[in-house]
Amino acid sequence: MNNSLTPKAIVAALDAHIIGQQDAKRAVAVALRNRWRRQQLSPDLRDEVSPKNILMIGPTGCGKTEISRRLAKLADAPFVKVEATKFTEVGYVGRDVEQIARDLVEEAIRLEKERRRTAVKDKAEEAALARLLDALVGKDASQATRESFRQRFRDGHLDQTEIEIEVEQAPSMPFDVPGGAPQMINLTEMMKSFGGGQPLKRRKLNVRAAWDKLVEEEADKRLDQDDVNRTALADAEANGIVFLDEIDKIAVSDVRGGSVSREGVQRDLLPLIEGTTVATKYGPMKTDHVLFIASGAFHVAKPSDLLPELQGRLPIRVELKGLTEADFVAILSDTKASLPAQYRALLATEGVEIAFAEDGIAAVAKIAAEVNGQVENIGARRLQTVMEKLLEEVSFDAEDRGGSTLTIDAAYVEKQLSGIARNADLSRFVL
Ligand SMILES: Nc1ncnc2c1ncn2[C@@H]1O[C@H](COP(=O)(O)OP(=O)(O)OP(=O)(O)O)[C@@H](O)[C@H]1O
Numbered sequence: 010m011n012n013s014l015t016p017k018a019i020v021a022a023l024d025a026h027i028i029g030q031q032d033a034k035r036a037v038a039v040a041l042r043n044r045w046r047r048q049q050l051s052p053d054l055r056d057e058v059s060p061k062n063i064l065m066i067g068p069t070g071c072g073k074t075e076i077s078r079r080l081a082k083l084a085d086a087p088f089v090k091v092e093a094t095k096f097t098e099v100g101y102v103g104r105d106v107e108q109i110a111r112d113l114v115e116e117a118i119r120l121e122k123e124r125r126r127t128a129v130k131d132k133a134e135e136a137a138l139a140r141l142l143d144a145l146v147g148k149d150a151s152q153a154t155r156e157s158f159r160q161r162f163r164d165g166h167l168d169q170t171e172i173e174i175e176v177e178q179a180p181s182m183p184f185d186v187p188g189g190a191p192q193m194i195n196l197t198e199m200m201k202s203f204g205g206g207q208p209l210k211r212r213k214l215n216v217r218a219a220w221d222k223l224v225e226e227e228a229d230k231r232l233d234q235d236d237v238n239r240t241a242l243a244d245a246e247a248n249g250i251v252f253l254d255e256i257d258k259i260a261v262s263d264v265r266g267g268s269v270s271r272e273g274v275q276r277d278l279l280p281l282i283e284g285t286t287v288a289t290k291y292g293p294m295k296t297d298h299v300l301f302i303a304s305g306a307f308h309v310a311k312p313s314d315l316l317p318e319l320q321g322r323l324p325i326r327v328e329l330k331g332l333t334e335a336d337f338v339a340i341l342s343d344t345k346a347s348l349p350a351q352y353r354a355l356l357a358t359e360g361v362e363i364a365f366a367e368d369g370i371a372a373v374a375k376i377a378a379e380v381n382g383q384v385e386n387i388g389a390r391r392l393q394t395v396m397e398k399l400l401e402e403v404s405f406d407a408e409d410r411g412g413s414t415l416t417i418d419a420a421y422v423e424k425q426l427s428g429i430a431r432n433a434d435l436s437r438f439v440l
Contacts, residue, residue, distance in 0.1 A: 012045065014041065014042065014045065014083065014084065015042060016035065016038035016039050016041075016042050017038075019034075019037070019038035019041055019042070019080070019083060020034045020035060020038050022079075022083050023037075023038070023076060023079055023080065023083075025344065025345045026075065026079055026344050026345055026346075027072045027075055027076055027079065027344070028072075028332075028336050028339045028340050028343065028344065029072075029330065029332070029336055029339075030067075030071065030072050030076060030329045030330070032327045032328065032329075033065055033067075033072070033073070033076050033327045033329050034076060036063050036325050036327045037063065037076055037077065037080045037302070038080075040060060040061060040062075040063060040300055040325070041080060041083075041084055041300075043058075043060065043061065044060070044084075044247070044248065044298075044300070047298075048247075059284065059297060059298065060298055060299070060300045060301075061324050061325050062282060062300065062301040062302065062303065062322055062323045062324065062325065063300075063301075063302045063303070063323065063325045063326075063327060064256070064303050064304070064305075064312060064323040064325065064326050064327070065077075065302060065303070065304040065305075065327055065329060066304075066305065066306075066307050066312065066326065066327070066328050066329065067304075067306065067328060067329025067330065067331070068306050068308075068329075068331045068386060068388060069306060069386070069387055069388055069390070070332070070386075070387045070388020070389050070390040070391070071329045071330065071331060071332055071388045071389065072329060072332075072388075072389070073254075073302075073304040073329055074090060074252060074254065074304070077090075077250065077252045077302045077304075078090070078252070080250065081250045084248065084250075085120065085124075086244075086248040086249065086250050087113055087114075087116040087117035087120055087241075087244060087245050087248065087249045087250070088116065088249075088250045088251075088252065089109065089112045089113050089116055089249075089250075089251055089252070090252040090254060091109050091112075091251065091252070091253055091254065092254045092255050093253050093254065093255050093256045093258060093259045093274065093278070093303075094255045094258045094259065096259075096274045096277070096278075105277075106274070106277045106278055106281055107281070107287045107288075109251055109281060110245075110281065110287035110289065110294050110296055110299075111287065111289045111290070111294075113245045113249045113251060113294075113299065114241060114242055114245045114289050114290075114291055114294055116245070117241035117242065117244045117245035117249065118237060118238060118241040118291075120241070120244070121237050121240050121241040121244060122229065122232060122237055125228075125232050125237065126225070126228040126229075126232070129228050129231040129232065130224075130228065132227075132231060133224050133227035133228035133230075133231060134224055134227075136223075136227040136230075137220065137223035137224040137226075137227045138159065138162075140174065140223050140227075141162065141172075141174075141216070141219060141220060141223055142155050142158055142159060142162075144172045144173065144174045144219070145158050145162075145167070145170075145172060145216075146158050162216065162220075167216045168215065168216055168217040169215050169216070169217070170215060170216045171213055171214070171215055171216075172213070172214065172215075172216060172219055173211055173212065173213050173214075174211070174212060174214060174219050174222075174223065175209045175210065175211050175212075176209065176210060176212055176214075176219075176222050176223070176226060177208070177209060177210070177226055178208050178209070178210045238291040238292075239291075241291070242289070242291050242292055242294055245294060245299070246294060246295050246296070246297075246298060246299070247298055249296075249298075249299040249300070250299070250300045250301075250302065251299055251300070251301050251302070252302050252304065253278070253301060253302065253303040253304065254304050254305070255304075255305055256303040256304060256305045256315070257305030257306060257307045257308070257309070257310045258305065258310075259272075259274045259275055260275075260305075260307075260310035260311070260312075260314040260315050272316065275315060275316045275319050276316070278319065279316070279318055279319055279322070281296050282296075282301050282319070282322045282323075283318075283322060284296055284297030284298075285297075301322075301323070303323050312326065331386065331388065332388050332389055333378065334374050334375055334377075334378035335374075336389075337373070337374035337377050337378060337389065337392060338370055338371060338374045340389055340392060341365075341370045341373060341374060341392065342370055348392055348393065348396045349365045349370070349396075352396065352400050352404075353365075355404075356400075356403065356404070356407055359407040359408060359410075359411060360410075360411035360412050361403065361407050361410045361411065361412075361413060361414075361415065362413070362414040362415070363400075363403065363414070363415045363416075363417060364414065364415070364416045364417065365416075365417045366416055366417060366418035366419070368418050368419035369416075369417040369418040369419055369421060369422050371419065372418075372419040372422035372423065373392070373395055373396065373399065373422055374392075376395055376422070376426055376427075377391040377392050377395045378391075380395070395426065398425070398426060398429065399417070399422060399425050399426055401425075402425065403415055
């Protein structure tokens with residue numbers, strides 16, 4: 010991890026995307042910095058320091074996941090989100106919670122591959138181009154023909170041309186045999202151990218898609234898979250972040266009748282959070298230093314309804330506030346890659362300019378807050394449904410509007426949305 014990611018720098022980076030919720034931002038920033046601090050310690054002391062996990066308490070759609078996901082991205086750390094309620098479903102067997110650790114390792118592998126692919130990109134592209142040309146003009150074509158196709162490909166003229174190439178088959182789903190990961194059978198892994206790579210399969214693709222696939226394959230061939238796995242496993246152990254959503258739903262007082270199984274889930278989660286070793290396809294993974302961020306609305310159950318041991322493992326409590334109309338204005342106006350900016354960019358690709366007037370933004374925020382109040386409070390997620398409806402017409406007609414400019418002001422918002430927003434029954438379905 011990067012030395013420059015001080016708590017202040019982390020909060021500033023989160024501020025670019027998330028409005029308010031300063032307590033939560035500060036808590037995650039300190040948790041992340043503590044990881045860096047731990048790495049600076051002598052090995053014996055380093056092992057003693059366990060992460061201070063966080064419990065985020067706040068209504069739906071107020072930024073809990075977003076803060077955690079952005080934090081992970083900032084730190085380039087493997088991240089998984091799991092709903093705690095998933096483990097209370099019918100068919101649940103205690104072992105399943107260990108899947109969280111396995112998923113974290115898979116995510117770490119994906120990240121590690123992505124990092125390394127950039128290093129071998131040039132060589133991979135060269136080899137991919139050779140294979141692409143073979144597929145386009147045949148192995149025996151003259152140098153001149155190959156060169157001319159190479160140029161046409163570079164200029165993008167062949168993007169939609171269909172070709173048939175031999176690519177590696179996607180790995181088959183592993184069979185998850187009772188008893189855990191070490192006994193997983195993966196057919197493609199087995200084929201590999203009998204010599205040769207993944208089995209090949211002829212597929213029809215357009216040149217654009219074939220190119221991406223071939224570059225990925227050629228890059229992967231140049232990666233030392235064992236080393237990728239080793240590094241990724243260590244990365245998941247030291248830097249992994251698990252976001253455990255809906256933890257309140259497995260707290261005991263929230264249920265009538267089903268409490269045994271829910272308490273069971275808490276008991277199963279406990280070792281994972283306290284630190285245990287989970288068997289994965291890539292070797293044992295220790296969860297001692299994984300950062301857990303648990304989250305829930307806690308409308309009915311309280312944090313004190315969780316098992317005491319679990320409460321102890323989530324020592325940092327932060328409360329996130331429900332978002333107000335003013336927050337919605339800020340989310341629409343002041344965040345990086347805000348929804349208006351996204352729609353503006355999307356429609357610009359069709360030559361349609363849209364400009365959001367200040368009173369237009371205010372009107373959208375007002376409607377979102379009203380519908381949240383009348384129908385159901387889904388927080389900032391409401392902005393997505395409102396914006397989609399608002400721009401539905403222009404999004405559909407964009408092809409006929411090339412070269413035009415549309416100003417989205419209060420009057421336009423009123424025209425598009427007021428009928429729906431004032432009718433609670435209608436907005437229940439549409440907004
Ligand atoms: N404070 C905020 N600032 C900017 N955008 C926000 C904020 N809160 C939520 N959003 C946006 O709303 C959407 C939903 O937010 P998020 O996934 O963080 O909800 P949540 O609090 O985790 O809810 P849940 O508990 O239901 O998962 C995301 O697209 C996010 O970008």
